[in-house]
Each structure stands twice: as structure tokens, then as C-alpha cells.
Amino acid sequence: MTRERYNPKETEPRWQAAWEEKQLFSTSNDDSRPAYYVLEMFPYPSGRIHMGHVRNYTLGDVLARYKRAKGFSVLHPMGWDAFGMPAENAAMQNKVHPGEWTWANIASMRNQLKPIGLSLDWAREFATCDPSYYKHQQRLFIDFYKAGLVDRKTAKVNWDPVDHTVLANEQVIDGRGWRSGAVVEQRELTQWFLRITRFADQLDNALDSLDRWPEKVRTMQRNWIGRSEGLLVRFAIANAAATPGADGQRDLKVYTTRPDTLFGAAFIGIAADHPLARTLAAQNPALASFIADIRKTGTAQEAIDKAEKRGFDTGLRVAHPFDPDWTLPVYVANFVLLEYGTGAIFGCPAHDQRDLDFARAYDLPVTPVVCPPGVEPATFLIGDEAYDGEGQLINSRFLDGMSASDAYEEVARRLETAQLDGAAVGERKVNFRLRDWGISRQRYWGCPIPMIHCDACGVQPVPVDQLPVTLPEDVSFDKPGNPLDRHPTWSKVDCPNCGAPARRETDTMDTFVDSSWYFARFTDPWNAGAPTTATAVARFMPVDQYIGGVEHAILHLLYSRFFTRAMKETGHVDLEEPFTGLFTQGMVVHETYRDASGAWTEPGDVRIESSGADRRAIHVKTGEPVSIGPIEKMSKSKKNTVDPDDIIAAYGADTARWFMLSDSPPERDVIWTDEGVQGAWRFVQRVWRITQEVASLEAGSGDGPSPVARALRKAAHHAIAAVSDDIEKLRFNRCVAQIYELANAIQSAINNATESGDGSVDVVDALREANAILIQLLAPMMPHLAESCWEALGRKELVATAPWPVHDPAMLVEDEITLPVQVNGKRRADITVARDADRATIEQAALAEDGVKRAIGDAAVKKIIIVLQRIVNVVI
């Protein structure tokens, strides 16, 4: 029989309008049902949605729709991470105001997003560049400031002398500004910092509790925080008077995680920027020129990799803490970092590779003090490799014979009690790699830092009732630098304290600040008086499932975790961890194509021909062969992008969503292929056809129970259980497989019924039930098709409002089960027995099988292992 094909172009907008009209996805803050918060990382409004967005939002949407059907009040919002540099670059290139550009992009991206059919609560939409949002961010900043969580200090920054702005480390490529190409300078600037280090220990410890986060992300954060336990040791300076520039210097503080190796010390290294190095250099031209020289070696990673260990003997000597007569030379060394620890180290060449390289270059003694297990101490020598493992202490006086960890404790204990100038020589110290978060940016298109500089009163926060500090509209981008800085009037303001003329802060905030609390704002974006509403936060936070790309594994997620703690401390939320569940999805990738001249060729211009195992690509216009290149992340430069608009126009949103979900596990990359999309398209049509056939079936003769019907019901209820479980675990590719299996089962039952004429009442009933279940199970993934099918089944309400089907456990229980029978672990036969058959019955049945008899042959049966309802293994 002929049926009309399913036409998404007609149905998809219709169902979207129906959902909209009934406001199905707007979430009330007063709802007695349990809440569930699904959030995908909000997009930067670049102007176009790409396939990565479609994948990200589809994953979240499946979960949102499923949880809604399970009876939760689901919060699933969308907004825009709308501040940032691209808007300013566009302003410079096209003479369009960053705000205008951004809002136009938001409008067009919203229009692209809507046809995907996502169940989003658009009533909560906001953009971070809107003063109604950043007003509250300024309030948070001031509250943090008052709580001592904000710091203003000088810091070394990457300065682009052409663009007149600070660059983030990742914006410096081979020592040059990524945009201007100018050689980046290191400058000391006074900057605003958020004191993330105050929470370093908490941020590290709490990672253990985030058991619904990928292990990988937790490890990355742990490394980034870089907690280490060690000892601060003060070395007395032995010859201050004899060293020009060292007058008054009494001690030098060093941080070490290996106090056990103290007797292997050969030298002290200090950073080029260490205060002591500076004072010494002021009296020592040779040292000054050495420092200037090593500063020149680039900051680029490659340069650091290749840099040789270099040092300069300052002439200064310090005394060993356990032996005042033993002095160590103090070097300025290029591999010692000022930013970590105290900016000074003691070098133990035998047990640290860097120190060893240095010692070899400057001919310093290499004394092994930790002997590896099983090695004779007398013969233990260090060659080109330092030994950093455990072992027994040697050449270490009172430590000799101890294990390294006991020696660590012994040294720490002794130095904690030893005195130098009235203070302890040693102090246990937990150190972190994590630095405070510098948020000052010399840019226009960001959230203004709400501070005022007064000559008399110093730095003053803007009074809260004067917020927001809005960005001026009349700015120009024809010159490099920060337009706020050169605006004639904007920065002029009266000091809130004394009323004298003062100056606004013209730096704006790093855009990572904007995204560090937006998830909390979504719980009540209507609150004009405060950033958050306690009841709304309590209702929805933390986010139950957060979904986004792994590229934000460190910065965004760590900043958000910090912000949540800071907001707790300032009374804006009552929780510490913002995201209990985190999922990092893979990228959308595609084959690349190049024509004969080597030019990248778009997938739309390529036709793939295959015969057998051969795949060849041909240019559709020229007919010339095209070479198929590696599969890579979709990018404009390689022209291997597929435009969501085109796909939706050709196949509809459901096909695109289904394919995204079906082909790969969500955490892995998915390869976009035209064949795959067509397969998804065929399945859409197939579901539609099946539904129409089932809907038109008329119950024939026969009213007894049918085994066909029973098998179908089992398949359907099994699918309910499996799909539900897989959605909970975000294993959508397995859901898809389950749904295919159910569709196949329905298909064969239909064929069976129509061919044999066995359309008994029971079979038709079972078909209708299974078909309804099929539609409901795929509804979270292909919501439009599901509505159309639901309607075809004669249902009056929307499937989007239908409760999730519940499986009947009785349907999953088999009366008879088929057990594989192995002989010595190899399967030789199957037996079918009653579900509750006892061991003796099973054993008898197993040994009666021909295949089993043949495999046993003349051998004696040693043992028979029977795992009930699983397997039988005969051991011979």
C-alpha cells in the first residue's frame, strides 16, 4: 500500500509552534515536583551555529525531555556569553559598534537554534553584555572586594605594543601577539586579581567528591592546582659583608619538597627576578648583564624546552643548616621561577635532573644521598641521570640508614625547632602551582570593573546603588588601545568618599568572569535587585548535568568552582560545587577533500562512489577526481564543515539529531558522513511507515493469546528498561541501537500479521502497544517525528506531555531460558530449560546434548560448573 512520506518541513515548525503555544518548556520556580537542572555550556555569539553546537544541545535536550517525562520540573535554559574580543575586532574591521554586532549575532543564532526543536526555556534567556546582567556581576565583584577576595597588585603581563593591550598566555604565539604579530613585551602592570588561591586546598580536596565528573577533567584540575607538601628552609648568609650589594641580607628562604636530600646540596639557585638578585645586580654589572641576557630567551615553549641550564655565581655564600662551616654558593639560575615557592631553591644534583644538568655545566659536586634498594652504597654513582626514587640515606651523617620518607620527617622536625635570628629555620608548607586570577583587561567590550581611583582616598568601590557602571556608546576603534581609556568624559567621576574629582577604573573584566556564575543567574534571571534569589538557587542548584567541550576542563570549570565558593562566602548562594554531573562531549569531525590543484574542496562539491572496498571521490561540477584526506575537526580553513541550516533544510532537525546521537558514544568524536545521515533519514521514514501500518491494522479473527504477541510485548518492555537506563547514563548510541531493535521486532510482527493473516486481536493489541512505546522512547531524540506519529495513533495530547512509559518487570522474565553449554570454555551446544530448573536437571540436559557428548569423547568429566540462568561449563 502506498503511504505519504513523512515531511519534516511541514511538521517540524508545526510542532514547535504547538510546544511554544502551550509553553511546555518554560519552568516555574514554584512547582512542587522535584527539580532537575540540565545545562549546556552557553555559546559565544559568533554569528553562526555550527555542528558542534547542535551536538552539544541535542545531548542536553534528550536528557531534559526524558527527565520531564519522568515527572521532573526541568530547568533547561539558554543564554549568550556575549562579551569578548571578536566583537572589538569586528568593530575595527567593519566600523560597526561591538554591541550592535553582538546583538545582531545573537538574533541570527537564536533563529538558527529554534528549528532544532530544543526544549529550552527561552523566558530565561539573557546575554552577559546586557547591563541587567553585568550590573549584578559588578555587585558580586564589590562584595568579593569587601570580603577580601579581591586583590590589586603588580604582575608581569604579556604586553602587545601595537594593540596596546595585555594578552593572555594562549594569545602569545612564538613570542608574538596573535593578532598584531608584534613581539610581546613583559611588563609590570597593576592589575585586579581574584584570590582563587585562598580556596586552592578546598578546590583540590573537593575534586574527590565530584564522582560524576570525568576522571580526566579531575586529573587536569588537580595538576593545574599543583598541590605539593614541603618545607621552607632559611639559609643563613655567610658572607654578606664581603659581597657588594648584600649588606643587611641575613637569610635566604628556599622551598623544597625533598628535605631528605639536604646533605646532597651543592648550590643555591635564585630566580633572575628575585629581590636578592636585583639588589646584587645593582652593584655588579656582570650579573646585571647576565640577568638581562637570560630575560631575552623567549617565553615561547619551544625556547624553554631548548634552553640550556645557565647560571651566574653571585659570590654570595650561605651556610648549610646543619653545619655552619659548610657553605654553598648562590647562583642566579635561569631555570628557577620567581612565581613558584620562594623563587629560590637548593640544588641537589644527585636527585634532581635539572640540578644535575646545572651541576655538570658548572662543575659542582654531585653527592648521592639516597641509595636505591638493592644497590651497594659504596658503588652507587650518578651518571647522566638523577635518581629521584625511594631508598636508603647515605652520606648524610645522622640520617644515614633511614628511608627517604623517615629522613624527610627527621629533617623537618629538627629544622622546625632549630633557631636562626630568633625564628625557626624550617617551616612545613603546602604549596600550590595555582596563581591568583588576574582579571584586568585593557579592552572595551567587557564588564567594567566598578572601582574609582581617588588621589585622596585611594581605591573606592562604586556605591552599590549606582550600579551598573555601563559602557559608553560613543566610542571609536580607529586607534589601538582601550577606548575607555581615551574617552573624554566616561572615566571622570566624583569620589564616593570625599566627593573630589576622581577617575573610574578603565579596565574591564576577563570574560571568564561572565561565565563563572551565569548558571546561578538562570535560576532567577528576573531578580532586578540581586544577583540571585535564595529560594531559586536552593530549588535548582547545583546543576545536575552540565554538558560541554573538554576545552573548558580547566579554566572555565575551575573559575566556576571558585566563584561558587566566593558567592557562598558573600551570601549569594548556599553551596560549594556548582556542577554535580559533568559530561564532556566529543567533536564533530569530517573527511577532508582536495582537488587536483591541492585546494580544499567542500563536501557539498564532492560525490563519493564506492564499489566493494573502494571509495573514490569525484568533483560534482568538474568530474575531476578529488583526493580524500584525513578526518579532521570541522573548520572553515579546511572547508570540511557542514552547515546545520543546510542539513535541517534537506532532512529536518530530527534526522540531524538522530544521526548525531546514533553513530558514536557522546564522549567521542562523531564522524559526520552523508551515508550516515541518509541512514538516519531512512529510519525516520521507516518509523513513520510502521506507525501508519500499525494504525491501519484491523484486528482479524482469532482472539486467543498469541506467542507472536507475547514476544513483541517482551521486546517492547525490554526496550523501555534498556533505553531508560542508557539515557540516565548518557549512552545515547546504545539507546539508538535498542530502538532499532524494537523497530525491527515490530516490523517482523507486521510482516507476519499481514502475510500469514494472523492479525488476531492479541497481535494487533501488542503491535499498537509496542508502536506507542517505540514512539515514546524515541521522543526525546526525535521529538517532532514522535509528535506526528503520536497524532497518527489517534492520541489527542502531545507526546511531549506524556509520562515516560513504565516497563512491566513480569514481561522481562522468561519462562524458559536458553543456556550455552561449554566444554572447557568452548561453546558446544545450547540447552533450553525452565527458568527455575535445578542444577541436576540442567546438568542432565547439558550432558545429553550431542555436541557436548562429542566434545567430551572418552574423557572423564572432572567438574561441571553451572551458573544459574547464565551458563554451563563442563570441565574434562
Added chain:
RNA sequence: GCGGUCGUGGCGGAAUGGUAGACGCGCUAGCUUGAGGUGCUAGUCCUGGAAACGGGGUGGAGGUUCGAGUCCUCUCGACCGCACCA
């Protein structure tokens, strides 16, 4: 160098320690349909055999176990992250 993830058909991928390869793509054959992205049926890990029925098989080598893709040890390879952090 350090840390993490992962190696399964032609491809994407399934397998609470219990029948390896579900499901899809592709391919093969037959039927159907036929002007515009068809549909249905059967087959598709390798290998011997007409078949029945065998042999082998989850990067490699060992081990634990009645039984290993799964657990353990070593090893090879790929990808990702960090990288002079004392």
C-alpha cells in the same frame, strides 16, 4: 620526561568475568518499485567443508580463573593534557 584515555570486522561501534562482533553504515545476491535521497528478503570476522560440523580470532607476550575483549604484570602503538613547579 610526567600524567591520563584508549587499542575489537571494510567502517562507526556493542558486550554486570559467562554464546565476541548487538545496532547502524557499507558491501553482495534475489525480489519489488521505478524518473528524482525507494522498499522487502537473505547473506556479510578469518579459515576448511557442498553441508553437517570443525579450526582460529578482540595490538603483542605472559599470568590469575572452570571460563578473560573485560582482572593482573610486562611490552608495542595511537590520541589528549601538562611540562624547568624544586
